[in-house]
Amino acid sequence: MSNIQPEVVTTDRIVNERKETHFHQFWKEFRKKKPALISLFFILFLILIMIIGPSVVPYDPAKPDYNRVLESPTLEHFFGTDEFGRDILSRLAVGARLTLSVSISAVLLGAVFGTILGLVSGFFGKLLDRSIMRVCDVLFAFPDLILAIGIVAILGPGLRNVIIAVSFFSIPSFARIVRSATLETKEMLFVEATRSIGASNRRIIWKHIFPETVPTIIVYFTMKVGTAILAAASLSFLGLGAEPSSPDWGAMLSKSRDYIDSSFHLVFFPGLIIFLTVLAFNLLGDGLRDVLDPKTKD
């Protein structure tokens, strides 16, 4: 009897170790990608600012202070003040919520529609596939920003329409990558095996093919957020997005370009933060791809 007890313990331990492997393995690999890791922390920091930003900023981002107009960075105002004497650091912190929520929701919307189209297109094939892909090709033919400007021009300026425009141009790219992942998965034997137990098409797509495409979608989503931030900022810069007076990063950049000669910091800090954020999302995407995509693994 005495030698049965230890054996049970060992099996339990093995099972526990196995349960952890999935996330652990991912983390162990990901930890080695230093740029991606730093980017992840930067993005987490931005998200934190997004949530708590408005309640911790030292100055009211909307309140003008005409005694301190266009002040260069000082200890009181780390990033200086703008033409109305508003604290730029506070404005950027509050603007994070605006800029990030616009771009993330736009990409999310694009990812949802693109994924559905890609799954359907790849799974059913034939005429449906061909027509969806040709429509995507047409959308691909336009440069992203031109397409977005066109859509905003039709729908009218405003943040809601920026979201629609940016999501619209991310749909075809998501549709295409999800389609190719679907085509690959569809041929696997387990899809046939699942059909042989009587599963419907909808079930096969949703429960068996979709999970297989998730890593690809995560990677692409991260990279696309960078593009979307840039696009949203560009639209705001052109006056098609956020209200010029709002602390949106693109709008801040746009308003401050008149002062580029006299007060460089006005342009520099919004530009820097856009640059760093886009870079962070791209580096994170690269790192995730290296870890999640089996094809790039050695």
Added chain:
Amino acid sequence: MNHILQVNNLQTAFKTDKGMQTVVHGISFHVDKGEIVGIVGESGCGKSVTSLSIMRLLHDTPGKITGGQVIYNDHDLLRLPESSMKGYRGKELAMIFQEPMTSLNPVLKIGKQLREPIQLHLKMSKADAAEHAVKVLESVGIPRAKDIMEEYPHQLSGGMRQRVMIAMAISCKPSLLIADEPTTALDVTIQAQILSLMKEIQKENDMGILMITHDLGVVAEVCNRVIVMYAGRVVEETTVELLFENPKHPYTKGLIASVPKIGSGSKRLHSIPGTVPSPTNMPTGCKFAPRCKDVMDFCHTEEPGLIEEDGHSCRCWLYQDQRQGAMTE
């Protein structure tokens, strides 16, 4: 008669650049309750296509059923709409595939995949289905079944995965199990275990099994009756005992002679010369004539019919005169 499955004159064709090519030419056979029927033949003779046709799983291939009937319990499966066919797959007819390595979804836990047919067909709640799944896993001889439910396919060995596949196939107590080379990808000791497990399960549930294989050893081990296929046709059909004692068709004789025998010295292994003719380039007469050692002149011009004699059918001119064959065709 208690045939659970009766296949009549099944024809399946594949779409190619040169038009439709028939790969299964009017195959007929039946499987009785509690019987294991083997389909033997070399690669490309249409065994797997036959099994996929019965399950109507040609969906993802360029294949199409062009004629015949597949009668299961008085229903012609080929005439059912796809929506009712779904109710048969997994519930009435289940299938085990050749490669246990790829037949399970690598990103889903075993438990989730096992629960799928149970929840689908037996309309059980998640918890009941999980309990049922553990019972089935235990019945196929998997130790620590509860833990396995929480594991992923890559954590299991090939033999274990094939057991899981068998568990999944029998979880809804189908009356017919189609096993498409279930042991080909496994090593020999595991093969023996899986085969004896299948025999055991078949006795317990009184199922019919259609065992598709190219391995005559497997046939001798488990089957009651054997169908030998060549180039999309049945060339011989009889009981296992008769087949091994008295093979009639030259092709069957060749197959049996190709099996290595212990104690036969260092002689070279027998092999049948040539390969299966491609569907685009079929000989006009008997399809086996170009490779046959007993070939006669008119074998090349006319195809023999499948003639039954004392429960032993054979498609060969050696056992029938030309006129009789021509009449039955």
